[in-house]
Amino acid sequence: MLSKEIRKHFPILDQEINGHPLVYLDSAATSQKPQQVIDALNDYYKFDNANVHRGVHTLGNRATDHYEGAREKVRKFINAKSTQEIIFMRGTTTALNTVAQSYGRANVGEGDEIVITHMEHHSNIIPWQQLAKEKGAVLKYVDLEDDGTILLDKVREAVTDRTKIVSIMYVSNVLGTMNPIKEITEIAHAHGAVMVVDGAQAAPHLKLDVQDLDCDFLAFSGHKMCGPTGIGVLYGKKELLNNMEPVEFGGEMIDFVGLYESTWKELPWKFEGGTPIIAGAIGLGAAIDFLEEIGLDQIERHEHQLAAIAMEKMSAIEGLTIYGPKDPGARAGIVTFNLGNVHPHDVATVLDMNGIAVRAGHHCAQPLMKRLECSATARASFYVYNTEEDVDRLVEGLRIAKEYFE
């Protein structure tokens, strides 16, 4: 387990909610921010704020250095070959939409296939639905096993020579399942398809290595990994990005502009139209520093351990159902559950009254809820700052909820 000292880096956690010390178990929705990320944002605005890539003046140079420095941190964080492959965007949703609208529109035709799974987040479903409708392509879903995992054989059945894109989440935001992305990428490539990875729940929790995975695109968000909201990353292989058209046009992304024709800057800037998300990128860089100081391997182990403790203690509550893989080692620190017939909203309200923040609802995964045959669930998600005491508070809160409603 990680040191409890880590908690002290997060000023927000030091408060009472409804008369109880806050236990924050909603990090899969958004994580809290350590002081050093808050300081990085503050310092940028206080000392270095200027637009990037255009100022001759000193502040402009400083802002550019910090912004491009953050790009290098991201490159190292996911082990990309070049910073040209790192594009700053608003978040995972924008990154996935960009792949669909740029790569997808140019490469998917009538009768071609796009393969996703039943566990995807809405942001990795709807961009492909829209693309499939526009192009007359076929959207195929790989079904799940009852324990919330994906069998590679079912991926092999779904992916054919007509498949142009396979897009799958690395870690499920509901089930916590860690999908075998490397093996799925091999299957996609064997059929000439590109592999898109929704890394929103993976980047905060485990070491990413895009060269080892060999995926073609990877999308993730800063705010789930201790960074600010409004910043995310699209990684793409250089040879693919070079052949793709930008989705947004305007300032910052152009080379020469004529009256009727224009040309684009080189990578990665051709995809960063307008004044970029400078403070956000710098904040993300600070978040990466923070996570790397702890170590992603340590973070992953910490979450497996908390998930294991939570699953064991929660299972002791009569009538409580936990969804997803039974093996805590096969899941990230996400435990989604239902407490008998007590509706998840009521569970979440009871917990909130006791200072515990969890998510309740469909978690932006309506097709998955349908597959699990429930309209809603409650979710506790753990991160670096959570402790075994937090699990105990959760279990105590659940017992109160059960007693109150039964």
Add this chain to the structure above:
Amino acid sequence: MSTNNLDQLYRSVIMDHYKNPRNKGVLEENNVTIDMNNPTCGDVIHLTLKVEDGIVRDAKFEGEGCSISMASASMMTQIIKNKDIETATKYAHIFSDMMLGKEVDDSVDLGDIEALSGVAKFPARIKCATLAWKAMEKGVGEDSKE
């Protein structure tokens, strides 16, 4: 930990309607059917009404949702029965004001509904409480003044 704060929200009348919902089911002889959902949380309601000569003769509901949404649906069907559309809509408006924490006309007898006034202090739960009322308003063809 305590449950005192919870009692402000989950008053006994609400829990009674939740555990023993009135007018649960599907009205066979209905002429109005409304399906509505709350996309942020997945709550659903299937409301059937029998409206004759501008009067709601009968009402039943089925649905899936939390205690607040289901209790609210139960109370709603109870109070609009045998009321004319104008009165039913008026109740919906009063209910909406109540959820916004506004002063409500105390000349109107709200019956059990008054128990839901505590929901106004729980902003995340207001949409749970209003779902059935929105469905009813849509059903009787009156848009809320909201």
